[in-house]
Structure formats: structure tokens, C-alpha cells
Amino acid sequence: MFDLVAQGAQMFLVLLLAPLLTGCVRKLKARLQRRIGAPIWQPYRDIRRLLGKEVVLAGNASWLFRVVPYLVFAVTWVAAALVPTFATGLLFSWSGDLIVITALLGTARFLQALAAMDVGTSFGGLGASREVMFASLAEPALIMTVFAVALIAGSTQLSTMADYLLTGQAGLRVTLALALVAFVIVAVAENGRIPVDNPATHLELTMVHEAMVLEYSGRHLAMIELAASLKLLCYMSLIVGIFCPFGMTLGHGGAGPYLLGGATYAAKLVVTATLLATFETMTAKMRIFRVPGFIGVALMLSLLATLLRFVSGNL
Amino acid sequence: MIQFVLLAVAAFLGVGIGCVPVARRPGASRIVYGACLVICVVALTGALLDGGTSEMILPLGVPWLGAHFRIDALSRFFVVLIDVGSSFASLYALGRGAHEHEPQRVLPFYPVFLGAMNLVVIADDAYGFLFAWELMSLASWALVMAHHREAGNARAGFVYLLMATGGALSLLLAFGLLAGPDGFYAFAVMRLGTFAPPRAILVLALVCLGAGSKAGVVPLHVWLPLAHPAAPSHVSALMSGVMTKVAIYAFIRIVFDLLGPPSWWWAVPVLAIGGITAVLGVMSALMESDLKRLLAYSTIENVGIIFLALGLSLAFRANAMPEAASLAMIAGLFHAFNHMLFKSLLFFGAGSVLTATGERNIERLGGLIHRMPVSSGLFLIGCMAISALPPLNGFASEWLAFQTILVSPQLPEWTLRLLVPTVGAALALAAALSAACFVRAFGIAFLGRPRSAKAETAVETDRFSRAAMGGLAALCLLTGMFPGAVIDALAPVTRLLLGGRLAEQMMQPWLSIVPIAARNSSYNGLMVLLFVLVSAGLAAFAVHRFGARTVRRGDAWDCGFPGLGPATQYSGASFSQPIRRVFGPVFFRAREIVDMPPPGETRPARIRKERHDLAWEAIYLPIAAAVGAIADRLNALQFMTIGRYLGFVFVLLVLLLMALAAWQ
């Protein structure tokens, strides 16, 4: 029973925290750019506002366009809920491992790209074609990173990985460092952050993710925005859960360790949000055809990490 | 039992021969395809009912050998695969086949094709195998030439015939080497033999040439994108989905069963071929605008993935790791079955589109989701399955393949330890690119606005085609939800070939699949699907309860330029342009040549895209040139005088007699 409560708590925790995380990142970026910026609760207000608005559908939009926001949201929520946040070994953690999470996020991207092409304008095609080009390099990089970490921890199951890394047997390894750098690059690319894509722009020629969701309005747009925040939270939880799992409980001992795990998780998220905001403010957005070089670096590093794991057990 | 399958084959051949005189009659196609459907179902039940190995020797064929037939676990799996694919193809053809212009060119050969494929997998001696193999090639060649008046089909048939003959010759030589100087052509005897390395290397190379060319591995793939689209749609589905698997059966039967214990370096060429084929296949698919040719290239990619898994299985077997070898083989065979399901579904969709619009070029389609809702929905399921998205079946077999790669560090050889992560990266790259390819295929052909008048006036297909596509889509979903059942069904195959098996999957809690150990990794397709559906339902309920429910139709965002026509949408070539720019120079020597006139000149600016098929230019064109050169030289033999001819015959006879004397 307690297990079920813990699992349910994690699922709803990620859903509630996602807009707050986006709000924090935006606020930090604003402060770094010497603006006051919107309050950190603004994304919740945005979602509530959008839910109350009427949906305006383009003339050519089909049933796919209307169904995709719910599917994208559901798939991203399931992926984010599978990542251990304050505790490992939760009730349903065995149903999907890290490869499943990668593939679920790939499903969300697939459906999003299709919905973009449904309306029949050039913006949708623009966003979709750029997105799949980035994904064709970012997804292999992510899978190779998963391989590298799985070969260290002996499993692709996230709970097992976090348990292994909590015991400290892994120590400081070159492979883990390479995997971390590759993971961060992929996370930046997949979430559409500077230097790959600008999440705040609506200039057509610079958009990738925004071009895909250009035609969405009302409650559909609310679902898409929430899904984007969940995706960012998912990647951040993965980074802190795999590379910095201190504070997560191993799943036994009553409510105390769970609360401690929750507090540590929140603190880690704040630190990651600060780092992301600083990184975004320091860099400029790259030209589209320089991004494959950037993501290619992640692919090379993750390939190198996997190669090192195959060839030597100590690295 | 084997009698069922043999009777089915005889029935197929009978129907094929029997319908020659009546093929032009109006109801003939319905009867023929219906009969094929029934025979397939009978063969399927016959194969599924029995569990053990059964054999039969018929007094046909070569007098001192007879015709051996045997159905063991491996044959049974492939009989099931062939007959499931064939029954759905026959069901589809019940609807579409009536629209053939020249039914007498298709109807007699179709049942023969099905019968020959079934015969290949139950043949137990070299003669029977090669006879059935050649019958299969010839029947499919006849079907490829069915629409011989269309441009390009004659050439496609010619190239196909050349490659098929070359492949059959390689297999003939391979069986000859296996049979040895004493000529024991029965498989049972070959199984007991041991083969020294030089002979084993030759057999492996010849099998890779023969079975590989039929399966479509690079660089022997050049016939596939020409021949598969040229045939009628149900035959294309069979050639891509089923005939390539028969070639894979040939590879498995010879390399895993007849050749005996492998050495570790046999896996190196198989792995390398698998990785290169997977990446090159999907890259070429991304550059194609003909829907059927795109699907043919995608078949090449999936065959590459299967060979990759088989290579891993060889490596593990050579290192005496039967559980890991079983995992790899199960991943490969599961992917073969899945590919048959979703590739047939996709080809049926393409066939429906072709009949509804008369167009195969995606640049002239669009908006079909409004005109053909059922076909588009089922095609979407096929696209999602082939892109390996959970919880469908494509993801289950890719997940198993990834788990196999994660077990590979236990391999002791250094070459394998360097090769496996590289092909793992190639596998991941191919998976990501295939998702891109099918977003493009579905998005340009079915979504958006219609790009031609024919796409605007498309109508939905008939109920048989819809039923066939629906059945395949349902199977895709079921195999994705219950992959444990398929893994357990494949256990007899791995126990036969490799001597190992995975743990019982259907006994796992909640029907997850746990290939190695619960702590290592597990995947539960059913739970993932349930979670997604419940979350989507919860979201829809909450949003509609607490938010606005109204919808209004308006114009799409057009930047203030009203009346943008369908030509301003992205086309297939524009969609793949970023990927072509990133990967093209490496794989195709692709270049974009821009001709920009200087200011003042009034001629238009032009852009020209160049793309080279490297395999064709590096291998086949030189061979063709060499053959032409030799033929030109030998042409002199046509124009000799009588005296010269007599002298020629005399000299040859004397040389042969001298050789005979020397040999003794």
C-alpha cells in the first residue's frame, strides 16, 4: 500500500513540478539578463489561461492534429514518471528501463512531427524536418550513452543503475564523465535550448520546436506546453538521478527517508536549473547546419565511452 | 505435420497450373485468391498443430536420392511466417486483384510462388532446396514482369533475373562444397560432417553471396529497389516481407545447422554487412520519392538489422555462450516476424494509395487522411511499428537487440569487442533515421493538403484490403503487447540450433519480458500501453471537465500572404534536405550545385542535386563493362571460316584428351 502511495506520489510530483521548473529557468535567465522577468508561477497561470480558451483549428487539420496533444502529453508523462526522483525501486519501475524512456520520448517527437505536417503549411514542414535531422544524431547519442552507463552499472533498469551508483563502487570514471558530457549535449538539443533552438523566439527562420507547434491553440497548446516542461524535467531528473544520485532512498524505512529524498531532489533541480540558465545566457544560438557538428560531438563521446567500457573494465 | 504442408504445396501448384486456361474469366481472380487463402490457412494450422520433427521421403526428383522433406522447429517457424504473410496477401488480393488488366500474367504464377516458398523451408536435401529456390525466383520474376509495359519494369526484371541466377549459382556451389566429393546431398548427412577451415570459409562466403543477394544485403541489394516496386502490390508485400525471410532461413539453415561449430571470426563479416546494410538502406530510403521504392529500401535496412542479430548469435555460439546466443537469435527471428507483419501492412497501404490515386510519387500526394481515413490510420500503425515506437512490436525486437549488445562485453576477442559497439551505434543510427523516414513518408503522402488533382479525388479502398490491413495492424499491436508469447514460441528453435534457451517468459509477473535477470532489465509492453492510455484518458477527461470545450475552424498562419496554395508546403525532397546535407556527402557523394547568374543576366538560377549509388558504380558498372568487353572480343568467333571452325574443334578435342591423360 505504501509502495502504491509512493509510486503515485512520484507520478503526480513530476506533473506538478514541471511548470515550476520551467518558470524557475525563465526567471533565472531574466535575472541574468538584468530583467525582472515573470514570477516563477507564471507557467501555471499560462496553462490555466490556455485551458479556458477556444481552440482555433486550421481548415486542413485532421483528427490526428486533435488527438496528438493528449498522446504527446501522456507519453511524456509516462516517461517522466518512470525516472526515479526521490526513491529507487518503486512499484512499477520494472515495466520500463532507460531504453524504453528514450523510445517513449521518440514516440512523442514522432507524433509531434506528424501533427506539424498535418496543417499543410511550410512552417510545419520546416520544424518537422529540422527536428528529425537533430533527432537522427541525438537519439543514437542518447542510446550509446545509455549503453555506456548500463555497462558500468550492469543493467539498463534505472533503479538498479541508481542503486549501483549510490553504493559508490563506480567511483570517478572516465566513461561516466564522457557519458555526462554527451548526455548534457543531447539534453540541450532535445529540449530545444540555446544553442540548438531558442524556446522564446517566434521568428520563423530560427524556430524548430516552436515551428512544429505554431498552429496549436487553447487547450491543445496547454497540453503541448505541459509536455515540453515534463520533457525538460525528465531529462534533468535523468541527469541528477544517474550521475548524482545521493539522497535517494533505497525504498525502505518509512516516510522520513522519502521526505529527505524529496528535499534533496528539489535542491538538485534548483542547481541544474541555475546551470542551464547560466549556460543559455552565456552562449548564442548556432546556425542550423552547425548543430549536427555539436550533436555529433555527443555521438562521438558516447561512442568513445561505450568503446572504453567494452575494451577495458577499469575505465 | 509435414503431410499438411506437402499437401498444401501440391494444392498450390495445382491451382497455379489449373488456372492457366481460365485466367481471363471475370471471377477467376476471386476464386484463385480465395483458394490460396484457404490453402494457406490449412498449411498454417497443420504447422501449428504439431510439435515435433517429422520427415518424409518422396520418390520424386533424382532417382538415387529421392526428395527429402523435414519440418523441425526452425522450418515450423518459417512456415508460420510464410503462411501468415501469404494469407494476408491473398486476402488483400481478393479485393485488389480484380483490378488487374492482364490477370493471365499474374494468376497462374501467384500460387506457384506461394507453394515454392513453402517448399524451400521444408526441403531436406540440396536438390529439393535448389529446385524450390529457383521455382520461387522464376515465379516472382514472372510476377515482376506482369506489368511489362510500364517504363522501367523490363529492366527491373532483367536485373532481378541476373542477380537471382547469380545467387542460385552461389548456393549451388555452396551445397556442392558441403556435399563433398562423394556427393551426399541430403541435409541429414551434411549435418554430421565436419568441415575444415578453407572449405568452411568458402561455404560461408558463397552463402553470404547467395542468400544475401536474395535477402538484399549491401552491396548485393541493387535489384531489390527495382524489382519490388515493379510487381503488383500484394506481390511486392510478399517479396519484401516473406521472400527475404526465406533467404534468411537459407542463411540460418546452412550457417547454423549444416556447417557445424563456427569460429569466432565468422561473425565479423556478418556483423559488418549487417551494420552497413542497415545504415545504407535507410539513408537511401530517405532520398526516395517513390513510395514503393522507399519501402523496398526500408526492407534492406531491416534485413541488415536481422543479419546484425544473427552475427551476434554466431559470435556467442563460437564462444560457447548459449544463453546469449539464444537471446541474439531470438532478437533476429522476432524482428524477421515483425518485419513481415509491418512491411506487408505498409505495402498494402501503398497499393491502396496507388489504386485510389494512380500515383506512387509522394510529391504528388497529400491530404489522403481526409479522403482515405481507414487506410491512413492503419498505415500510421505500420509506420509507428516500423519506427520501433513502444508499445508496438518493432520496439520489442529492437529492445531485445539492444539487450544483446549489452551482453557482448563478455566476448573475449578484441576484434569483436571493437566491432560490436560500432555496429551498436550503426543500429541506433538506423533506428533514428527510419523514424525520420517514416515521418516523411506518412507526413508528405497522407497529411497536409493534396498536391495534385488525383490526390484530391481519392476514395477509400474495398473491404478486403481494409480487412487485410486491419488484421496485420492488430497482430502488430498484439505482438507488441505480448512479446513474451513470441519469445516462448521461439524457444524450440534456439534449443535446436544453439542448445540453449531463455527463461520462460509467460510466467513472468504481469507478462513482462525478462531476457536475462530481473535486475538487469525488463520491459512490459502491456503496462506501458495501459499507462499511456490511462494518462491520455485522464488528461482528456480533466481538460474537458475543467477547460473550454469549443472548437472553431480558421485559416492556418500564413504570415499575411493569403491564398497560399498546396505547392508551398514542404515536399519530400525539402523534408529530407537537412539530412541529405549532413549525411549525403559521406554516403552518396551527394552535392548541391547552385548556378547563380551574376547580376544583370536574366536567366533563372538553378539548383541541381547530384547523388551517386556507390555500389552500382563501383561494382556493377565495371562488371557490366568487363562483360561487354569480353563479349566484343569473343564475337570474333562468329565470323570464322569453315576451315577455322574445323581446326578449332580439332584443337579443343586434342586438348581435352591430353587433360584426361594427365589427370589419370
Add this chain to the structure above:
Amino acid sequence: MHGFGFDVAHMLAGLLVLASLAMLYQDRLYSLLNTLALHAFVLALSVAWQAYIQHAPHLYITAFIALGFKSIAVPAALRRMVFRLGIHREIEVVVGTGFTMLAGIGLIALSLVVMLPATIHADPLAREDIALALSVVLIGLLMMVTRRNAVSQVAGFMSLENGIVLAATGAQGMPLVVEISVAFSILIAFIIIGIFLFRIRERFDTVDVRALDRFRGEQR
């Protein structure tokens, strides 16, 4: 056996390999020199750590030389030289970044495959350090081969030398006298290279080494 010291040593050796790969990727001269400075800095840290865990105080001097000379002085001098040559705004056409990086990874794999089985009876701390050091040397050579600009080739040469220093300290074969003499010879070589660069620039108006080939009549 696999203690903290072990892990940190490997981490620093791995970071050195990463810096070498990063040098392959650069196409602007100033950023290349910054990466060279980082390369030498990581080398200095690595040598200092080796001094700590091997209890070899003379390696601290090696680390200090690496820091002061190779990380600060040499890149600064090269930067002034680049500025005076007037090529600081050029973008070098790097031959296929993707292929060069893949070749770099292939070289790392090659050096691991060669060194790890060969040193199977050696000290576990030294084994992988030497393998990674060999890969730094090979990547430095790759850089010298694929670049056309003479300054980039000098940077490749410096990174190669850093790899040799890493190998020597890891194998505990770096007595102080060897280090001082090697550093001195590098200093002399550097001065000579600097003189030659200016002479080449004077004569041919470019530091592209293919100009030398053309002058010799060996066109390609």
C-alpha cells in the same frame, strides 16, 4: 586496489584525451591556442596528482614547468606570433570534422588494443595511463597530418609532447634531469620554429605549408 587515487589519475588522463579531441575540432586559431593551454593545464594537474600518489616530489617541478611554460608562456607567445603574422582572423578549412573525429576515436581504440594486452603484467595504475598517453600522441600526430596551417601543426606537436610526458610520468620513468633537458630542447625548437615561421611569412606571404611544396615544384 581501485582506490580514489586510481580513479582521479584515470579521470585526468581521460580529460587529456578529451582535450586532444577538442583540439582536432577547432578551426579558429585563437580557440585552438586556448585549447592547447587547457591541454597543458590538464597535463600539469595530472603530473601533480602522480607526484602526490607516487610520493615523487621531483614531479612537482615537472608539473610546474608544464603549467608555467606550456600552459601559459607558449600559448601566449604563439598568440602574439599569430597576431603579428596577421592570420588571427582566418578560419582554417579543417578536413571533414566528422571524419577526423572518427579517426581520432579509431586511434584511441587502436592504442588501447595495442597497449592493454601488451602490458598485462604491469602495474594496473600505469597500464591505462600509458594506453591513453599513446592515444594522445597519435591524435597529436593526426593533427599535424591533417592541418595545413603551420601554427596548427606546431600546436599538434606540442600536444604530442604532452602525451609523451604523461606516458613518462605514468611509467615512473621521468627523473628530473630528463625533464629539464627535454624542456630545454623544446624551448630551443620553439625559438627556431618561430624564426622559420616569420621567414616563411616574409617570403611567401602565407604560412600555408603547401606553398612550400609548390615552391619545390611538387604540386599536388
